[in-house]
Amino acid sequence: MLPSGAVWTAALVFTPLLAALACFLAPRAANWIGLLAAGLTTLAAATMVPTLMTDGPLRIAVGGWGAPLGIDLYADGLSAVLLLMTAVVGLGVSAFAPAYFGAHPQQRPWFWPLWLILWAALNGLYLSADLFNLYVMLELLGLSAAALTALSGGGPALNAAMRYLLVSLLGSAAYLLGVALLYHAHATVDIALLGARIEPGMLANAALAVMFAGLMLKTALFPFHFWLPPAHAGAPAPVSALLSALVIKGSFYLLLRLWLDLFGDLSRLLPELIGVLGAIAVLWGALQALQQQRLKLMIAYSTVAQVGYLFLAFPLAGGLNGTTAWRAVVYLALAHGLAKAAMFLSAGALLRFAHHDRIADLDRAVHRLPLTLTAFVLAGVSIMGLPPSGGFVGKWLLLEAAFQQDRWGLAVVVLLGGVLAAAYVFKVVGYAFTPTAIAQEGGSVPLSMQWSALLLALGAILLGFAAPLLLPLLEVGAPFEPIVGMPS
Amino acid sequence: MAWLTGLPLAVDLVLGATLLWLAWRALSSPDLFQAVALFIAFGVILGLVWARLDAIDIALAEIPLGAGVTGALLLAALSQLQPAEVDARAAPSATEANEHQAGQPGQTAETADADEAQHKPAVFRALLAAVMGLLLFAALFSLGLVTWQLWEPSSGLTQQVNTHLPESGVEHPVTAVLLNFRGYDTLLEIAVLLLALIGVWSLATASNLGDTTPEPVLAALSRLLAPLMILVAAYLVWVGAHAPGGAFQAGSVLGAAGVLLRLSGWRLPAGAAGWPLRLVLALGVAVFAFIGLAVIGLGEPLLGYPTAWAKHAILVIELAATLSIGAILASLFIGGRP
Incomplete structure (x- = not known):
């Protein structure tokens, strides 16, 4: 008899995948099928938690073959927290989508299958222990994300989507080249087996270089971020939320896994370099965000900055108490997922209300859309890293690691990034209180759009209180400790 | 007969040099149509290179997919691109003005x-x-250096695959890997194809590609070729169990038959262009996933077909996948939702 964990793991990938097929076959019922699938997938993700907490990490041999011949699935604490975050954001965006696409009926039948396939790909990515299978997931993820970006149509969105597609394919191809090198040398694509077999040398360095270059391109780390702002700002609001909150986390997770399980001991120089790029991204992205005139572009540049934070852990990981730095950035990734989804969804609600997203013309939006502005501000609190939000916990842990290692430069970057984030969030809030010379007429905004944004923002705040629950879950399978010996 | 010993090497050298030359010409050609033609030739030569490397399965996939279908797709894209290019050249100022007016975010x-x-x-x-x-x-340069050091062949997982071949339900190792040992990947690869089509359909409705009455030669040829191609596709699925062949190769031949029929003026009946077409498109993923999940009910792991009926399960999956892949490729060529 199988452990029920295996069934739930299969459900995490196959529920959204089959629901996508159903939406494709019955476009008129897409809203209901999509919402049902979102609920079931979230349930499956939630069921993983007690299983992992009691039984430890889960390893499943698909087809019963086992690595290296077959494909293994693997779920530990790191996979579980990201699966949960994806489920929560996915549920929020799914609740937002029917009302949003009510005004864009020609986009709705395509949004659902593409988004559900994207969800299946993300879940599959977090569950896979096989480098080639991860490549297939990256392909599913990149293609569906690019198609979703193009959904709003029009020249700029199509341009941004095309550029996004090319960047995504280039990143995948570079990653695949690394997989080919590793397979040739070690006759397996299973991460755990490779971790035991890999040895320092020219080939491992080459694989590290191409795989990291490809994945950093996909994660939009400075200076590879050029494609992100037009793509994330040009997409329909629920898609922007998915791209910024979820898609980028997928490639970041893969980078993290590769570093932790394969490449961590190879280079002393690379983590410092990545840290510098991350620090530049934090400051430069925030400065760019501050200068934007349009709300969605501002939020997109804020993503560039927040991605930078995720890479600050690399230079800290090798030092004293380095695992704290990993915990910190994973927490930041979770908080950013919830908060950034909430921000883009509130931008979508504002856009529906005023038919534009010029920050300077928000015209007392706070009086007319109090729920949406509350969502924006609460999400902003987490992005800034103020207590008691999830962003605060992440930054606190990051600062703790930086102080313990006397890395004052990194600590200053963390704090300065927070101050700049506060500046751009309050700029929006300020305009939302200010009346413009010509008063604007606003349309009505469905409550489901406003509440889904608000609940996600509340989630980002509550994440700060959830640390005592989530941090032990994150430790299941000790993802941040070096692998000792072979997996059973 | 001593001169014969040098022959394989000479063939390889000619193939390699031709491949490089075609690649360079395709990249450097200023004429897009010429570049596509060169790219198709490149795909055919690459297929021969794979055949010389004893990778018949890859050769069988490379020639119809890499040269045939990709070439057809590129030509179809080109035919839609050219009117737009001419328009853009005729009125550059108008399009620019439009772009500046469109107050889209991201602009x-x-x-x-x-x-x-x-x-x-x-x-x-x-x-x-x-x-x-x-x-x-x-x-x-450094990548080239690393690759150079890899010249010693590596056996990879060949040993393992051969050991477990009897349990897989098929005798051909490539099919065993694709449909059984790593079936999960293949299932998702078919989903990638379907996803590509959904992406294309989300962008546009089908244009009137090849709508004119076909030339008599083309019409006669397609009447002759299409049934033959369907037969070849069926053979390729069947033979995949014990020799090179399988769903992707068969699907690409089926897709090519669809392209040919379309070009010679054949249209899907209006009644079939709705959900029946969508059902065929989704069939591959659906059947694969259904069988893969159904075995869980029998106490097997995900996608773990019991050895006793693995052969039949694989054949059913391959047939469904062939139909879907063929339909998807032909629909991609047509280029928009019906």
């Missing part, structure tokens, strides 16, 4: 970037290009 970043690029002095841009070029060259 500002791009125009700002373009302005910035224009303000930068030419020297700075040349310097940047030189630095990027050098970095790229260094990266490619």
Whole structure:
């Protein structure tokens, strides 16, 4: 008899995948099928938690073959927290989508299958222990994300989507080249087996270089971020939320896994370099965000900055108490997922209300859309890293690691990034209180759009209180400790 | 007969040189149509190279997919691109004005970037290009160096695959890997194809590609060829169990038959273009996933068909996948939702 964990793991990938097929076959019922699938997938993700907490990490041999011949699935604490975050954001965006696409009926039948396939790909990515299978997931993820970006149509969105597609394919191809090198040398694509077999040398360095270059391109780390702002700002609001909150986390997770399980001991120089790029991204992205005139572009540049934070852990990981730095950035990734989804969804609600997203013309939006502005501000609190939000916990842990290692430069970057984030969030809030010379007429905004944004923002705040629950879950399978010996 | 011993080497050298030359010409050709034609030739030669490397399965996939279907797709894209190019050349100012008026979010970043690029002095841009070029060259050079050290062949997982071949339900190792040992990947690859089609359909409705009455030669040829191609596809699925062949190769032949029929003026009946077509398109993923999940009910792991009926399960999956792949490729060629 199988452990029920295996069934739930299969459900995490196959529920959204089959629901996508159903939406494709019955476009008129897409809203209901999509919402049902979102609920079931979230349930499956939630069921993983007690299983992992009691039984430890889960390893499943698909087809019963086992690595290296077959494909293994693997779920530990790191996979579980990201699966949960994806489920929560996915549920929020799914609740937002029917009302949003009510005004864009020609986009709705395509949004659902593409988004559900994207969800299946993300879940599959977090569950896979096989480098080639991860490549297939990256392909599913990149293609569906690019198609979703193009959904709003029009020249700029199509341009941004095309550029996004090319960047995504280039990143995948570079990653695949690394997989080919590793397979040739070690006759397996299973991460755990490779971790035991890999040895320092020219080939491992080459694989590290191409795989990291490809994945950093996909994660939009400075200076590879050029494609992100037009793509994330040009997409329909629920898609922007998915791209910024979820898609980028997928490639970041893969980078993290590769570093932790394969490449961590190879280079002393690379983590410092990545840290510098991350620090530049934090400051430069925030400065760019501050200068934007349009709300969605501002939020997109804020993503560039927040991605930078995720890479600050690399230079800290090798030092004293380095695992704290990993915990910190994973927490930041979770908080950013919830908060950034909430921000883009509130931008979508504002856009529906005023038919534009010029920050300077928000015209007392706070009086007319109090729920949406509350969502924006609460999400902003987490992005800034103020207590008691999830962003605060992440930054606190990051600062703790930086102080313990006397890395004052990194600590200053963390704090300065927070101050700049506060500046751009309050700029929006300020305009939302200010009346413009010509008063604007606003349309009505469905409550489901406003509440889904608000609940996600509340989630980002509550994440700060959830640390005592989530941090032990994150430790299941000790993802941040070096692998000792072979997996059973 | 001593001169015969040198023959394989000579063939390989000619193939390799032709491949490089075609690649260079395809990349450097200023004429897009010529570039596509060269790319198709490149795909055919690459297929021969795979055959010379004893990778018959890859050769069988490379020629119909890499040269045939990709070439057809590129030509179809080209035929839709050219009127747009002419329009753009005729009225550049009008399109520019339109772009500036369209107050889409995302617009500002791009125009700002373009302005910035224009303000930068030419020297700075040349310097940047030189630095990027050098970095790229260094990266490619070191990659080449690493690849050079890999010349010793590696057996990979061949041993393992052969050991477990009897349990897989098929006798051909490539089919065993694709449909059984790593069936999960293949299931998702078919989903990638379907996803590509959904992406294309989300963008546009089908254009009137090849709508004119076909030339009599084309019509006669397609009447002759299409049934033959369907037969070849069926053979390729069947033979995949014990020799090179399988769903992807068969699907691409089926897709090519669809392209040919479309070009010779055949249309899907209006009643079939709705959900029946969608059902065929989704069939591959659906059947694969259904069988893969159904075995869980029998106490097997996900996608773990019991050895006793693995052969039948694989055949059913391959048949469904062939139909879907063929339909997807033909629909991709048509290029928009019906």
